[in-house]
Amino acid sequence: MTDEQYVVQPIGWVQSPLVDRSAAPKQGDEGSPDASLIFDEQFSEGLRDLRVGDDVIVLTWLDRARRDVLRVRPRGNPATALQGVFTTRSPDRPNPIGLHRVTILAIDGLTIRVRNLEALDRTPVVDVKPVLDRRDR
Amino acid sequence: MTDEQYVVQPIGWVQSPLVDRSAAPKQGDEGSPDASLIFDEQFSEGLRDLRVGDDVIVLTWLDRARRDVLRVRPRGNPATALQGVFTTRSPDRPNPIGLHRVTILAIDGLTIRVRNLEALDRTPVVDVKPVLDRRDR
Numbered sequence: 001m002t003d004e005q006y007v008v009q010p011i012g013w014v015q016s017p018l019v020d021r022s023a024a025p026k027q028g029d030e031g032s033p034d035a036s037l038i039f040d041e042q043f044s045e046g047l048r049d050l051r052v053g054d055d056v057i058v059l060t061w062l063d064r065a066r067r068d069v070l071r072v073r074p075r076g077n078p079a080t081a082l083q084g085v086f087t088t089r090s091p092d093r094p095n096p097i098g099l100h101r102v103t104i105l106a107i108d109g110l111t112i113r114v115r116n117l118e119a120l121d122r123t124p125v126v127d128v129k130p131v132l133d134r135r136d137r
Numbered sequence: 138m139t140d141e142q143y144v145v146q147p148i149g150w151v152q153s154p155l156v157d158r159s160a161a162p163k164q165g166d167e168g169s170p171d172a173s174l175i176f177d178e179q180f181s182e183g184l185r186d187l188r189v190g191d192d193v194i195v196l197t198w199l200d201r202a203r204r205d206v207l208r209v210r211p212r213g214n215p216a217t218a219l220q221g222v223f224t225t226r227s228p229d230r231p232n233p234i235g236l237h238r239v240t241i242l243a244i245d246g247l248t249i250r251v252r253n254l255e256a257l258d259r260t261p262v263v264d265v266k267p268v269l270d271r272r273d274r
Contacts, residue, residue: 006147043207046221046222086193099194
């Protein structure tokens with residue numbers, strides 16, 4: 001199985017004041033500015049039941065990440081020991097898929113305004129899913 | 138941005154008694170059997186800090202899903218109304234990335250045994266991330 005390849009098709013992209021990775025928050029709720037998700041028109045039918053106030057999970061493709069990294073220093077702190085990348089949220093990883101829990105602030109056609117997104121401007125969006133916490137049940 | 142393409146490289150695959158999509162649970166904690174994640178040797182360094190008892194998020198590529206679906210009936214129930222796919226967890230969606238919260242039961246080299254994985258046998262694994270709930274903070 002592991003020699004097969006699968007192609008991700010962006011469904012939209014992030015519009016954010018964050019343009020510099022070194023200055024971006026490590027996690028969404030650590031001082032991220034509000035940002036917008038701009039969706040491609042061909043996916044509009046998939047969006048139609050999203051509502052202001054919903055918490056959703058946004059998946060992105062972190063296109064400026066390195067994919068050859070297997071050990072990192074958590075939070076980029078040089079004082080910490082190297083750690084296997086799969087126990088961290090480092091953007092640098094074999095498949096740089098970003099996982100972001102955000103709150104929908106506004107919806108205007110194909111533009112969805114969200115709180116708590118730490119992704120950089122122009123990051124491709126690849127999926128949106130409802131939150132499914134155990135605590136929701 | 139939306140005309141670019143990105144290639145997902147599987148880092149391993151699922152070994153599970155679940156082989157039939159119609160019989161698989163809709164969510165991991167709805168009666169999924171225990172399953173194993175079999176990782177490719179080249180990614181072993183990334184795994185080394187995972188521990189038995191950890192709750193982690195596993196991302197998969199749901200390779201048997203349809204990618205041309207934008208509206209679905211939630212949980213496949215024919216009595217429910219069609220709903221935009223991005224407000225559901227349907228495997229059929231433009232980028233069929235599965236998001237699974239699982240508990241690590243055992244680790245044996247490149248094989249990690251987990252609880253609560255509803256993915257089918259031979260589903261490619263594309264990422265593992267630590268849980269990062271707000272309730273953890």
